[in-house]
Amino acid sequence: MLIPRETLMKIVAPTASFVSGKVIPILENIVLSGKGEKISAYSSNGLYSVKAQANYPVEEEFNLLIPGEKFLGIIKALPKNTEVSIERKGAKVVVRHNRSRFTLNLSNQEDYPSHEDVEHFPARQFPINALKFASSSMPQKDVRPYLNGVLLRPIGKDIDFVATNGHRLSRQTVAGVESDVQLFNESDAIIPFDTVGAVLKLFNSLEPKVSMSQGVHRFVRFTAESDDMELMLRSSLIDADYVPYERVIPNNPYEIAINTQKFLNAIELVYSLRDAPPSSSGASDAVVINVDGATMRLEHKTLSQEVATTEIEIEESHPIEIALNVHYLLDALNSMKGEDEVVFSYDSSERAAKIESGNKTCIIMPMRL
Secondary structure: OEEEHHHHHHHHHHHHOOOOOOOOHHHHEEEEEEEOOEEEEEEEOOOEEEEEEEEOOOOOOEEEEEEHHHHHHHHHHOOOOOEEEEEEEOOEEEEEEOOEEEEEEOOOHHHOOOOOOOOEOOOEEOOHHHHHHHHOOOOOOOOOHHHOEEEEEEEOOEEEEEEEOOOEEEEEEEOOOOOOOOOOOOOOEEEEHHHHHHHHHHOOOOOOEEEEEOOOOOEEEEEEEOOOEEEEEEEEOOOOOOOOHHHHOOOOOEEEEEEHHHHHHHHHHHHOOOOOOOOOOOHHHEEEEEEEEEEEEEEEEOOOOOEEEEEEEEEEEEEEEEEEEHHHHHHHHHOOOOOOEEEEEEOOOOOOEEEEEOOEEEEEOOOOO
């Protein structure tokens, strides 16, 4: 069969990018198939699966389990706007273009994870930027498995996106609209760390929809469509109860409204003087914020006691001196750069500080110096 190189790239690149056969060798493969007016590729790594489907008429149905990264490497290396011949010969597949020929081994599809779909609740539009915002506070290898992901909590037609590593927390509440369907029976869903990364990579420039599976085994499914192709990612969820995060969001009595870019620039400025490489002790990762009347003073010290300071004019506020992790501050403010102003609120040097803008909230625990 002859298939345009660009059509193959559309479906093979998204699926082969996620293959991993380090633990289970069969998972280094992708399923390449064609039937009727569609051609598709499918991959699975045991946690989540990715399927890409494009419009292309197929004269004869085919189904091949082919090495993903090797096949993608071949397709990438071939000239653009050309046709590629794919022919099965027993336990091998031959890929041809002009005088070039590549022979790859096929694997037994009976050993590959099934990609049969299950029944899902109706899909609704998925705000991928909210997932990206919350994921900045997501740990990767916390001993508490339920923290290694992003929580989706449906509240009516609204959704809370939450992640925390115990030292900081990010939450964004996305308001639903009348046309939105209820996401999934008012129950929480924790999307695993690896799945979050895959969703952000796969749907980076798209507007996916999300739906949840019905039944005992719970999955989350993301889908997106364009004029000539479809993308789908389905993942298992973390089976655990999330921490009661509402309890750690403080109702701080003192607030300062600050221009977002000015606050960010000030932190970047004092942190321009830093240890290289960054110290593993963590002490040099602190920025001390000192509020005195109508002045906010920011200070950062290196381990050798070199000091950088700068000041911001603010509305007069309650005095405080609090040390916060500079990386957490930068992550919070960078994720709110689209907003003109943030509200920095606090209580005491021993209690969490809060940064808010619109429907975004970041909680940062203080550091002890």
